[in-house]
Amino acid sequence: MTEAQLMHTFDQFQHASSYVAFNEIASGHINDTYLIKTREEPHYILQRINHHVFKDIPGLMANKVLISEHLKHKRSDLSEKEIKNRVLTFVPARSGTYYFKDHEGHYWNVMEYIKDSITHHIVTREEVAYEGGKLSGEFLRLTSDLDASRLVEVIPHFHDMSFRFSQFEDALKVASAQRKEKARTYLLKVADLKDEMHIIQNLKASGAIKLRVTHNDTKISNALFDRNNKGLCVIDTDTVMPGVVHYDFGDAIRTICNSAAEDESNLDLVHFNVAYYNAYKSGFLEELETTLSDLEIETLPLAAKTMIFIMGIRFLTDYLNEDVYYKTKYPEHNLDRARNQFKLIESMEKQMKV
Known part of the structure; x- marks a missing residue:
């Protein structure tokens, strides 16, 4: 994108x-995001939404705006300035919708930039894990009275374990003998864990655990902090959909508690950090405990194991499929990612009762 194109796109919003300048924010893997600096505050975030991943952009933006308006209503005890620091504020396009579609078919949205906010891509202190847990728990608590059926399911089957197993089994049927042999240890692990990894989905299907509004992408980089590492708000609400509390808890733990990058090939470096787990869980339950059932709380450790597994099986599936989904840098990149996730499960099992 040229600067002139970005300026033109930005001016399609109210x-x-x-405009003064822009900086590209390169932290995301799906959307293209830019900080638009202006002469007057606030500055803005201009984002191009990946319509190849998200097929229903109007529905996605309706979700995002609905969530923000609900959160603003729930935080009516705060001043307007404080609300703008704690809730995402979306800017309507000149057309009246909350997105702009350019002549190339790309979709854009704009939100106000939260001044002096920071993000973390890895966790190096328990206080950050704790504050991340509080933010996620607060989000779930404040949206607990919002009817989840009002949300559009922007990525169907996103955390559906049966769907992921079906993809895996289809890949196994067409995989080369060489790739199956290299992955043999992990194919056996998938088979061993299959029944256990369906427990949460079965509880959801039976109605034993509540269907609610969930964020569904709770990695630590989707939490904003102030300069003192106190939590401000969760961001990147593209994947807000109906779900269960275990999705948000487990996905956050998967990213916060891994001592190594998810594609680290030296498995000796991969450990599950129990201290970060306990810190995150403490903050999470501090905000949310009174709204959760005993069963939901009891199955939180299983949620962490399940969300680690679901990424492991997705990486393994892509490896068997000759790497058609995730970008890879070498032939066994996806297999290394899968090995990493299964090692994280093994480390968790050695240290905790799950």
């Missing part, structure tokens, strides 16, 4: 600001 702001009263004078």
Whole structure:
């Protein structure tokens, strides 16, 4: 994108600001995100939404705006300035919708930038894990009275274990003998864990655990902090959909508690950090405990194991499929990612009762 194109796109939204400059924010894997600096505050975040991943952009933006308006209503005890620091504020396009579609078919949205906010891509202190847990728990608590059926399911079957197993089994049927042999140890692990990894889905299907509004992408980089590492709000609400509390708890733990990058091939470096787990869980339950059932709380450790597994099986499936989904840098990149996730499960099992 040229600067002139970004300026033109930014001016398709209802702001009263004078453009000064832009910086690309390169942290995301799906959307293209830019910080738009203006002469007057606030500055803005301009984002191009990946319509190849998200097929229903109007539905996605309706979800995002609905969530923000609900959260603003729930935080009516705060001043307007405080609310803008704690809840995402979306700017409507000149057309009246909350997105702009350019002549190339790309979709854009704009939100106000939260001043002096920071993000973490890895966790190096328990206080950050704790604050991340509080933010996630607060989000779930404040949206617990919002009817989840009002949300559009922007990525169907996103955390559906049966769907992921079906993809895996289809890949296994067409995989080369060489790749199956290299992955043999992990094929056996998948088979061993199959029944256990369906427990949460079965509880959801039976109605034993509540269907609620969930964020569904709770990696630590989707939490904003102030300069003192106190939590401000969760961001990147593209994947907000109906779900269960275990999705958000487990996905956060998967990313917070791994001592190594998810594609680290030296498995000796991969450990499950129980201290970070306990810190995150403490903050999470501090915000949410009174709204959860005993069963939901009891199955939180299983949620962590399940969400680690679901990424392991997705990486393994892509390896068997000759790497058609995730970007890879070498032939066994996806297999290394899968090995990493299964080692994380093994480390967790050695240290905790799950």
